Amino acid sequence: xxxxxxxxxxxxxxxxxxxxxxxxxxxxxxxxxxxxxxxxxxxxxxxxxxxxxxxxxxxxxxxxxxxxxxxxxxxxxxxxxxxxxxxxxxxxxxxxxxxxxxxxxxxxxxxxxxxxxxxxxxxxxxxxxxxxxxxxxxxxxxxxxxxxxxxxxxxxxxxxxxxxxxxxxxxxxxxxxxxxxxxxxxxxxxxxxxxxxxxxxxxxxxxxxxxxxxxxxxxxxxxxxxxxxxxxxxxxxxxxxxxxxxxxxxxxxxxxxxxxxxxxxxxxxxxxxxxxxxxxxxxxxxxxxxxxxxxxxxxxxxxxxxxxxxxxxxxxxxxxxxxxxxxxxxx
Amino acid sequence: xxxxxxxxxxxxxxxxxxxxxxxxxxxxxxxxxxxxxxxxxxxxxxxxxxxxxxxxxxxxxxxxxxxxxxxxxxxxxxxxxxxxxxxxxxxxxxxxxxxxxxxxxxxxxxxxxxxxxxxxxxxxxxxxxxxxxxxxxxxxxxxxxxxxxxxxxxxxxxxxxxxxxxxxxxxxxxxxxxxxxxxxxxxxxxxxxxxxxxxxxxxxxxxxxxxxxxxxxxxxxxxxxxxxxxxxxxxxxxxxxxxxxxxxxxxxxxxxxxxxxxxxxxxxxxxxxxxxxxxxxxxxxxxxxxxxxxxxxxxxxxxxxxxxxxxxxxxxxxxxxxxxxxxxxxx
Numbered sequence: 001x002x003x004x005x006x007x008x009x010x011x012x013x014x015x016x017x018x019x020x021x022x023x024x025x026x027x028x029x030x031x032x033x034x035x036x037x038x039x040x041x042x043x044x045x046x047x048x049x050x051x052x053x054x055x056x057x058x059x060x061x062x063x064x065x066x067x068x069x070x071x072x073x074x075x076x077x078x079x080x081x082x083x084x085x086x087x088x089x090x091x092x093x094x095x096x097x098x099x100x101x102x103x104x105x106x107x108x109x110x111x112x113x114x115x116x117x118x119x120x121x122x123x124x125x126x127x128x129x130x131x132x133x134x135x136x137x138x139x140x141x142x143x144x145x146x147x148x149x150x151x152x153x154x155x156x157x158x159x160x161x162x163x164x165x166x167x168x169x170x171x172x173x174x175x176x177x178x179x180x181x182x183x184x185x186x187x188x189x190x191x192x193x194x195x196x197x198x199x200x201x202x203x204x205x206x207x208x209x210x211x212x213x214x215x216x217x218x219x220x221x222x223x224x225x226x227x228x229x230x231x232x233x234x235x236x237x238x239x240x241x242x243x244x245x246x247x248x249x250x251x252x253x254x255x256x257x258x259x260x261x262x263x264x265x266x267x268x269x270x271x272x273x274x275x276x277x278x279x280x281x282x283x284x285x286x287x288x289x290x291x292x293x294x295x296x297x298x299x300x301x302x303x304x305x306x307x308x309x310x311x312x313x314x315x316x317x318x319x320x321x322x323x324x325x326x327x328x329x330x331x
Numbered sequence: 332x333x334x335x336x337x338x339x340x341x342x343x344x345x346x347x348x349x350x351x352x353x354x355x356x357x358x359x360x361x362x363x364x365x366x367x368x369x370x371x372x373x374x375x376x377x378x379x380x381x382x383x384x385x386x387x388x389x390x391x392x393x394x395x396x397x398x399x400x401x402x403x404x405x406x407x408x409x410x411x412x413x414x415x416x417x418x419x420x421x422x423x424x425x426x427x428x429x430x431x432x433x434x435x436x437x438x439x440x441x442x443x444x445x446x447x448x449x450x451x452x453x454x455x456x457x458x459x460x461x462x463x464x465x466x467x468x469x470x471x472x473x474x475x476x477x478x479x480x481x482x483x484x485x486x487x488x489x490x491x492x493x494x495x496x497x498x499x500x501x502x503x504x505x506x507x508x509x510x511x512x513x514x515x516x517x518x519x520x521x522x523x524x525x526x527x528x529x530x531x532x533x534x535x536x537x538x539x540x541x542x543x544x545x546x547x548x549x550x551x552x553x554x555x556x557x558x559x560x561x562x563x564x565x566x567x568x569x570x571x572x573x574x575x576x577x578x579x580x581x582x583x584x585x586x587x588x589x590x591x592x593x594x595x596x597x598x599x600x601x602x603x604x605x606x607x608x609x610x611x612x613x614x615x616x617x618x619x620x621x622x623x624x625x626x627x628x629x630x631x632x633x634x635x636x637x638x639x640x641x642x643x644x645x646x647x648x649x650x651x652x653x654x655x656x657x658x659x660x661x662x
Contacts, residue, residue, distance in 0.1 A: 260553035
C-alpha cells in the first residue's frame with residue numbers, strides 16, 4: 001500500500017481539502033541506478049500555492065491528477081545505486097507519496113548524527129538558506145541598522161530575525177498572534193514584535209518599534225502589512241521580497257498604494273528572489289548556519305504534524321498562521 | 332531691475348501660475364569672494380514639483396515666498412573671486428532670478444566652444460548623467476536585451492533610448508503623441524515607440540513591441556503605464572525608478588496593482604535613485620556623453636522657450652508633455 005496525494009483541482013482563492021485527492025498505488029521497485037525512498041518528513045510551504053495555479057512563475061505549475069512535490073526527507077529502503085545503501089537518509093524535491101522510486105539526481109545526503117532529520121527541511125535546509133541568503137545578499141544589513149521582518153513567526157521569519165540579531169541589527173518582527181509575539185521576543189531575542197491583528201494603526205506601531213526608521217525589510221507577506229512598513233523606510237533601504245502569502249489566494253489582481261513614489265524618494269531597492277538564485281553560496285551559507293546551530297546561537301523551531309494523511313491540512317493551516325517556525329509533517 | 336520668481340503658495344494637485352509670484356529686486360553687488368551671475372538658461376524639471384510640497388523627500392522643500400531654484404547656466408558679470416572672470420559661464424543650482432550674487436561653491440564651469448550653453452543643462456548636464464548612470468548602474472542593460480523607456484520623449488527619456496541603442500539593446504519608447512512617436516523612431520533610432528494615449532490595450536501594445544519581453548525598464552512616469560510594463564518583465568528584469576511624473580500631482584495616495592507578486596515571480600529588482608547617488612561616476616560618465624555627442628552618436632533635443640517670465644509656464648507645460656527632450660527657458 002502506497003498512498004499518493006494528487007492535485008485534484010486547481011484552488012480558487014483559498015485552497016480546500018477537496019483540491020487534493022489521495023490514491024493508493026503499489027510500492028515501486030528500484031530500477032537500474034534507482035533508489036526506493038520511504039518518506040519520513042514532508043515540508044509544506046506557502047510557495048506551493050503558486051504552483052497550484054496554471055500560471056507563469058519561476059517553476060512550472062503542478063499538473064492535475066499528478067502528485068504534488070515539496071521538500072522531503074526520505075530513507076533509502078532499496079538501492080540499485082552504488083553510492084547509496086539501505087538506511088541512508090536523503091533530502092530532495094520529492095512527490096507526496098509514502099514510497100517512491102527515484103534516480104539520485106538532485107538528492108542531498110542528510111546526517112541524523114549532526115542534527116535532527118527535520119532540521120534539514122528547516123534551518124539547515126531551504127528555509128535556512130532562504131532566510132540567510134535573502135537577508136545577506138539582498139537585505140545587506142549592517143550592524144546597528146534596523147531590520148523588520150514580516151511573517152516573523154514563520155519558518156523563514158524566525159531564522160531571518162535570529163540571523164539579523166547575530167549580525168548586530170535591531171530586529172522587529174510582525175506576526176499574527178500574541179503567543180508568537182512573546183515567542184519572538186523571549187525565545188528568538190527580537191527587540192520588538194508586533195501583532196498586526198491587534199494593531200489598529202500598524203504604521204504607528206511600526207514607527208514606535210523602529211524609532212530610527214527601517215533600513216532593511218524582509219518581506220514574506222506583501223499586502224497591507226508591507227504597505228505600512230514601506231512608509232517607514234529610510235534612504236537607501238533594501239527590501240528582500242521572499243514571499244507574498246497574503247496575496248497568494250487572491251482571485252483578482254490585488255491593488256494597494258503605488259510604491260514608485262516611496263521607492264524613488266527613499267532611493268530604495270526592492271528585489272524578489274528564490275533560493276536557487278543563490279546556489280553558488282549554498283555551501284558557505286549551510287556551513288555558517290550549521291555552525292551557529294551547533295553553537296546554540298540559532299534555535300530551530302518547528303510545528304510538527306503527524307501522519308501522511310495530514311499533509312493537505314498542514315498546507316492549508318499555513319494560510320491561517322497555525323504554524324510557528326517550520327511546518328513539517330512527520331510520516 | 333532684477334526679476335525674481337518666488338513660491339507664492341504650495342500647489343494643490345496640478346500646479347498653476349498663481350502658485351508663483353514675480354517680484355522685482357535690485358541687482359546685487361558681489362561681496363568678497365562672490366560673483367554676480369546673470370541667468371542665461373533655466374532648466375525646468377518635473378522633480379521640482381516634489382520640492383513644492385511640504386513633505387519629506389530627498390531634498391528639503393522650497394520655502395514659501397522664497398525663490399525657486401533649478402539648474403541654471405549663468406554668465407559671470409562681476410567677479411570678486413580670483414578663479415572667475417567677467418564673461419565666464421557657469422552651471423549650478425541657482426535661484427530663479429535674473430541676477431544673483433553667489434559664492435562659487437557648487438558651480439561648474441561650462442565652455443561654449445565645446446557645446447552649446449543649453450546642452451550643459453541637457454545631455455551634458457544632470458539630464459544626461461541621470462539617463463546614462465541610471466541606465467548603466469541600475470538598468471544594467473546587456474547587448475541584445477530589450478530596454479523600454481517611459482516618458483521616452485522627455486529630457487531623460489530621449490537620452491536613455493539613444494544610450495540603450497549605443498549599448499546594443501532593442502529599445503522601445505512609450506510617449507504621449509504621434510509626433511513624438513515618429514521622432515523617437517526616426518531621429519533617435521528607437522526600434523519601436525508607442526503612443527500610450529492612443530493605445531486602448533497598452534499591455535498588448537507593449538507585448539507586440541517587446542516580443543522577447545522586457546529586461547530593463549527605465550521608468551520616468553509611474554502609474555498605469557508602469558503597471559502595463561511590469562506585466563511584461565522577464566526573469567531578473569531591472570527597473571530604474573527615475574521619476575513618477577504621472578503621480579506628482581496626486582492629492583491622495585495613488586493606488587494600483589500590487590507589485591510584490593511580479594517582483595517575486597520574475598525575481599526583478601526595482602531601485603529608485605537620484606543622480607547625486609552616483610556622483611563618483613560623474614567624471615567618467617560626462618566624458619562618455621561628450622565623446623558620443625562629439626561623434627554625432629548622440630543627438631541633443633531641446634524645447635527652448637524664450638523669456639524669464641515664461642519660466643513658470645514652461646514648468647507647467649512639462650505636465651502636459653509639451654516638451655520634446657529637455658525643456659529650457661532662454662532668458
